[in-house]
Each structure stands twice: as C-alpha cells, then as structure tokens.
Amino acid sequence: MASTNPGVKAAGKCPVSAEHANLLATASLKDPEISAYPDEYYAAMRLGDPVHYDAKIGAYLVSRYEDLKTVFRDPVTFSAGVGFQMIYAQGFLDEFKEILERDGGGFFPDAIMSDPPYHTQIRRLMDKAFTAHRVKTLEPAITALVVDMIEKLAAKGACDAVKDFAQPMTIAIICEQLGFDQFDADKVERWSHAVVQQISAMQTREKMIENAKEMCDLQHYLIARYREREAEPREDMTSDLVHAVTEDGTRLTFKETVSLIRATMIAGNETTATALTNLFFLLATDKEQADLLRSNCR
Numbered sequence: 001m002a003s004t005n006p007g008v009k010a011a012g013k014c015p016v017s018a019e020h021a022n023l024l025a026t027a028s029l030k031d032p033e034i035s036a037y038p039d040e041y042y043a044a045m046r047l048g049d050p051v052h053y054d055a056k057i058g059a060y061l062v063s064r065y066e067d068l069k070t071v072f073r074d075p076v077t078f079s080a081g082v083g084f085q086m087i088y089a090q091g092f093l094d095e096f097k098e099i100l101e102r103d104g105g106g107f108f109p110d111a112i113m114s115d116p117p118y119h120t121q122i123r124r125l126m127d128k129a130f131t132a133h134r135v136k137t138l139e140p141a142i143t144a145l146v147v148d149m150i151e152k153l154a155a156k157g158a159c160d161a162v163k164d165f166a167q168p169m170t171i172a173i174i175c176e177q178l179g180f181d182q183f184d185a186d187k188v189e190r191w192s193h194a195v196v197q198q199i200s201a202m203q204t205r206e207k208m209i210e211n212a213k214e215m216c217d218l219q220h221y222l223i224a225r226y227r228e229r230e231a232e233p234r235e236d237m238t239s240d241l242v243h244a245v246t247e248d249g250t251r252l253t254f255k256e257t258v259s260l261i262r263a264t265m266i267a268g269n270e271t272t273a274t275a276l277t278n279l280f281f282l283l284a285t286d287k288e289q290a291d292l293l294r295s296n297c298r
C-alpha cells in the first residue's frame with residue numbers, strides 16, 4: 001500500500017498512490033472487507049479526497065479533523081437532524097416505523113439527533129442526568145463492579161479482552177448508570193446492534209425486520225423502566241431524565257425521554273467498548289506503550 005510519507009508531498013508528487021486512488025474510485029465503506037479494516041480507506045480519503053462522496057452509502061464522508069470541526073460548528077449548513085433522518089432505516093423507514101408502532105409501543109424519534117434551538121433545549125434537560133452529583137452517587141458501584149470483574153479475570157490468568165471484559169463491563173456500567181438492576185447483557189448487546197444498524201445504511205430488508213423486532217423488545221423494556229421511575233424516582237440517570245425540568249418549567253415528553261434513555265444506553269456502551277478494545281489492541285501490539293503503562297501503575 002502507498003506510503004503516507006510527508007516527503008512525497010513536499011516533493012510535489014501526488015501523495016495519492018495508484019492503489020489509494022483506485023480504492024477511492026471503486027470501493028465503499030459499505031463493502032464488508034473495507035468496513036472490517038477501514039484504515040487504508042480513511043488514509044486514502046485524508047490524502048486524496050478529504051470530503052469524499054461514497055456513492056454506495058449516498059453520503060459525503062468527512063475525514064479530516066479541521067473539516068469535522070467546521071461541520072460540527074455549523075448546524076445550519078450541516079444539519080444533524082436532516083442528515084440523521086436521511087440515513088435512518090434507509091430504504092425501509094415506513095415499514096420500520098409501522099413495526100415499531102404496531103409491536104414496540106410506538107416510534108420514538110431520536111430527540112438528541114436534532115439541531116439548535118430544539119437540540120439546545122434537549123441538551124439542557126439531558127444534562128440533568130450528567131451532573132457531578134449523579135457521577136458521585138454512581139462512582140462506588142461502578143468501582144466495585146470493575147474491581148470485581150478484573151479480580152475474577154486475573155484469577156483465571158487469561159481472557160478474551162473484548163468478550164470477557166470490554167463488552168460486558170461497559171454494558172454493566174451503563175445499566176448501573178441507568179438503574180437497570182435486571183438486565184440481560186446478551187440482549188443489551190443485540191439491542192445496541194439493532195439500534196446502530198439504523199444509521200449504517202447497510203441493512204437488508206430481512207435484517208431490518210430482525211432489528212425492528214429487537215428494538216420492539218428494547219422499547220418495551222425501556223417503557224417499563226420509565227413507568228417504574230415515574231412512580232418511584234431513584235438515584236439513577238433514568239429517574240433524572242423522567243423527572244428532568246428546567247428553570248422555566250420545560251420538561252421532556254414521554255417519547256423524548258424514552259428516546260434519550262435509549263440514546264444513553266447505546267451511545268454509552270458501543271463506543272466505550274470499542275475504545276477499550278482499541279486500547280487492549282495497542283497494549284498487546286505495542287510493547288513500548290505497554291511498558292509505559294506498567295511503569296506508571298502504582
């Protein structure tokens with residue numbers, strides 16, 4: 001594969017190798033072999049076409065930090081709401097909505113995937129669940145949960161860092177934060193996958209129906225938790241969202257609240273589990289970094 005050596009650029013030669021140029025012209029992030037190992041595709045974009053139109057996905061992919069800052073700072077030109085709706089359950093939205101309304105207790109649009117001023121109001125209410133007080137109340141249980149998990153794995157001497165630690169730990173922590181005592185980690189993982197698939201533009205109709213069924217199951221679980229916390233608030237983020245009110249008396253609607261509990265559940269586990277997986281991969285493949293970490297551990 002092509003070198004990313006800045007010297008090439010300085011010498012005025014085209015920084016994009018034939019392979020990179022070909023990759024951009026023919027491949028898509030939708031191709032399973034690319035989405036499984038996307039680094040070369042990302043490098044090809046950054047070098048050759050930083051704002052790249054991926055025809056199979058039907059969207060522009062922005063690959064450079066500076067450009068991303070521009071996008072995130074201009075919600076008028078780059079609308080999260082419009083962009084999210086364009087890609088959500090792409091190609092099957094009506095049928096998907098119908099299944100959720102018929103079997104899932106309703107269709108709950110993602111209130112957080114919106115633009116100011118509505119997004120600003122939603123954030124003000126959502127922030128009621130991300131307070132220093134809430135972090136303080138959650139800390140002891142989260143620490144105990146992680147220590148218990150590490151001690152059990154240490155006693156075994158070896159483990160699958162993803163399946164035995166990164167995924168179960170983040171699911172357990174997000175359920176602890178949301179106050180979900182009774183949860184099935186395999187179900188939470190399937191639910192998270194089903195929700196994330198709605199913004200992948202990669203699902204077939206069969207997969208959409210499978211994912212819609214999972215999301216119906218998820219919604220019944222969340223609605224039951226909502227009703228419980230409505231009747232009896234507790235020291236958890238679900239209660240914070242159900243009872244959130246701003247100084248001017250604004251509250252979340254039932255649908256907004258269920259969508260935000262769902263967003264917290266999903267946004268909090270897939271991402272963190274992936275970040276932990278990358279950490280373990282780095283520690284397992286980069287001795288210098290592993291030694292640096294070990295030398296800094298008390």
Ligand code: HEM
Nearest residue numbers: 080112113123174177263264265267268269271272273275
């Ligand atoms: C390594 C871990 C994480 C990464 C890399 C990450 C990354 C991101 C990114 C890139 C966004 C912006 C999305 C956008 O604007 O389109 C975002 C938004 C969000 N994340 Fe995370 N996240 C992580 C962990 C978490 C956790 C643990 C939670 C909840 C407990 C969480 C909850 C949220 C929420 C609610 C939003 C929407 C914020 C808004 O639109 O105002 N995230 N996250």
